[in-house]
Amino acid sequence: MLCMNHRNRRLPAPCPEPVRRVEAGPWAIELLPGAAYATRYVAPRAAIGFAFDSQHGLHAIGSDRVQPFTALPNGLAFVPAGCDVLSESPLGGEYLRIMRIDGVPLPGDRAFNNRIDPPAITLALRMRGAMLHGSVEDDWEAWALALAERATVDETLSRPPQGTFTLSRMRLLDEFIDAGLDGPLSVPAMAGLLGLSEGYFMRAFKSTTGKSPHSYLIDRRIAKARALIRDSAASLAEIAHTCGFNSQAHMATTFKQRLGLSPVQLRG
Template identity: 70%
Template sequence: MVFMSQRNRRHSIVIDEPIRRVEAGPWAIELLPGAAYSVRYVATQSAIGFAFDSQRGVHAIGTDRIRPFDAMPNGLAFVPAGCDVLSESPMGGEYLRVIRTDGTALAGDSAFNNRIDPQAIHLASRMRNALLQASLDDDWESWALNLAERVEGHEAAMHQGSITGSRMRLLDEFIDAGLGSPLSVPEMAQLLDLSEGYFMRAFKQATGKSPHSYLIDRRLAKARASMRDTTASLSQIALACGFNSQAHMTTAFKQRLGVSPAQLRTDSRHSSATDTQHSSI
């Protein structure tokens, strides 16, 4: 989910995009690809998380009461040490996890998620891009420390307004069903029975991004899932996800993720082959 944990991952039809991890000083940083998961654990270290995608399922965080959850895209999360966590999602979503491993507690004694913070969004995106590029010489300790400061920051707040979890779910279903064709902001606003101007303001407040930027994120997420779960060509995947061409999709990948779809697919295949070799030993 939303909260940090080791995930029991279902194997895809063809390949699994790997969990990417780097250790820098007292920090461990992981990028978990979107996948179904079911976990229960007691957090031994306080941890920071960032949900790049919408996520939904059930959870019980610091309580024995299991409740449905809707995690907003671009939401910052925190779990303190000692917190009992149960979380399950049939779809999951791409997730960044940052843990301080030297025993030093991070500030805060209450778990939270769905906190929208523009600086946290920027930091998480930089960390994701560096992990996807296997760029291990970047300023990981500084990024992790700055993200921890965002957890402490008083200016960060939870905003949903008119874009609630249930409305986000409806919007995601509408977008996913229509990704192969053009989608417009007026259509999305009409779906939620909001004026275009109000919808754009409310969406930015709830997710930290514009509807257009989020639509690109959804196209990229579907393309990455298709690259994992099918043997379709990149040109076929591009058209199925609403890009004009493979070149258009490649440009979006490089701009948003810092890597090309071909490179990402090759890296995943190499990782899958390595995992198979190791499991057979």
């Protein structure tokens, strides 16, 4: 008979985060978890998207040309009906998608992404929080309509000002952050990587992503922790250490503040 103790006890298999979906009036709202994906389709209807995390991969949107892409965190996106879409990412990122399902078309015939729009950021974060809590009583229809209106705002009104990072610089920065996420990461180190002064780096970072470097680091730690909770059987204490949290309790507190639920609740 096998004697089980704390050294050989079998941990439960990790439970993947589901695709969360709400239908409200003419709208379907989906919260896609951060995970690897590869997809190819012709969009049957227009869709509004919002990337909570940085994403890197390959895509061809309305084109035969497959090329590398970087999706900025807090980036608003739009895919028109009939658009040929190919997209793949080895890590993916959490993503909100909104569509009309009543046959009424959304205005717009040009695909875009990486539009940083502060009102859209506020709306998307509110919708994600309600989705993670499984709330169905909130004002989903009004939120979806408001986000759709932000996607049709004149692009010049929401275009980032001068002094933002190029996508190649953002990719380099992400690689640097992800490689050092288990330890302290400072603004001087990140600014030095790009050859920038701290003041310029902080201003450009906020213009590029809609958030501060400190807030971005927290979100990257949370995203990595959620991936490990989903894809590994490592203990929560091990995950907290790997992702640069001071302790499991610190990770739990940060999850509650940012997501409104704990790592234990996510693991199920």
